[in-house]
Amino acid sequence: MSVPAAKRIDVKDLNVYYGNFLAVEGVNINIEPRSVTAFIGPSGCGKTTFLRTLNRMHEVTPGASVKGEVLLDGEDLYGPGVDPVTVRTKVGMVFQRPNPFPTMSIRDNVLAGVKLNNKRISKSEANTLVEKSLLGANLWNEVKDRLDKPGSGLSGGQQQRLCIARAIAVQPEVILMDEPCSALDPISTLAVEDLINELKTDFTVVIVTHNMQQAARVSEKTAFFNIAGTGKPGKLIEYAETTTIFNNPAVKATEDYVSGRFG
Numbered sequence: 366m367s368v369p370a371a372k373r374i375d376v377k378d379l380n381v382y383y384g385n386f387l388a389v390e391g392v393n394i395n396i397e398p399r400s401v402t403a404f405i406g407p408s409g410c411g412k413t414t415f416l417r418t419l420n421r422m423h424e425v426t427p428g429a430s431v432k433g434e435v436l437l438d439g440e441d442l443y444g445p446g447v448d449p450v451t452v453r454t455k456v457g458m459v460f461q462r463p464n465p466f467p468t469m470s471i472r473d474n475v476l477a478g479v480k481l482n483n484k485r486i487s488k489s490e491a492n493t494l495v496e497k498s499l500l501g502a503n504l505w506n507e508v509k510d511r512l513d514k515p516g517s518g519l520s521g522g523q524q525q526r527l528c529i530a531r532a533i534a535v536q537p538e539v540i541l542m543d544e545p546c547s548a549l550d551p552i553s554t555l556a557v558e559d560l561i562n563e564l565k566t567d568f569t570v571v572i573v574t575h576n577m578q579q580a581a582r583v584s585e586k587t588a589f590f591n592i593a594g595t596g597k598p599g600k601l602i603e604y605a606e607t608t609t610i611f612n613n614p615a616v617k618a619t620e621d622y623v624s625g626r627f628g
């Protein structure tokens with residue numbers, strides 16, 4: 366399976382709205398390819414909302430809209446004529462709760478995204494893709510003898526890695542992860558964190574996490590978001606190397622948050 370080039374993301378002056386409500390204001394951020402970037406911040410500061418604008422997934426919510434630009438290697442995802450479905454094949458997403466199709470086999474779960482995109486592939490190509498994707502998701506050895514069994518028969522951590530295999534199978538350039546370990550036990554969490562570390566060899570990875578140790582373990586750069594109060598928009602407060610954010614942040618609010626003084 367050839368791996369498409371990981372791409373950089375440049376966001377310019379992005380506002381995100383739910384109807385008239387300005388949920389996230391004025392985000393400017395440059396995300397490097399082949400790296401892991403973590404989004405942290407207190408509940409309601411707009412991490413998920415902003416993440417979902419990076420593959421136009423927010424458009425699934427009626428009334429949600431953006432102003433500004435999101436460039437993928439210089440191409441605006443919101444440019445005229447850009448199809449959001451195509452955007453989502455380039456920028457994949459893994460959700461908080463593992464969501465394999467429960468009655469579908471492990472093998473068909475891996476291929477589900479590819480089939481949704483109406484790609485026709487031969488049986489042998491499909492076999493290769495299933496194996497490569499499961500290898501890429503560190504799941505192959507655990508499931509290779511039961512590929513035709515339902516995805517729901519796996520543990521929570523295995524299911525989440527299956528969802529990551531499904532995301533990889535589409536061969537995206539960027540993988541977005543919204544709290545991918547929040548429903549997992551500590552051992553499964555470590556397995557997924559190891560995997561995230563490996564994914565950055567081929568992909569640009571962006572992860573929302575509430576777990577600051579996790580941000581410190583997996584990411585090169587961290588973006589801290591905050592809100593001034595209920596009803597106010599979330600803003601990107603500080604974005605820097607993860608070690609700087611945790612050890613020597615420039616902004617007092619970042620320091621208060623990472624040291625556990627609020628949030």
Ligand SMILES: Nc1ncnc2c1ncn2[C@@H]1O[C@H](COP(=O)(O)OP(=O)(O)OP(=O)(O)O)[C@@H](O)[C@H]1O
Pocket residue numbers: 383386388406407408409410411412413414415426596599
């Ligand atoms: N579908 C929606 N409709 C209207 N407002 C929404 C919707 N989803 C989120 N919001 C609002 O947008 C703001 C940002 O929410 P968001 O879920 O992005 O924050 P978050 O930082 O990811 O929070 P958490 O850490 O709790 O998941 C909040 O004020 C929230 O109430």
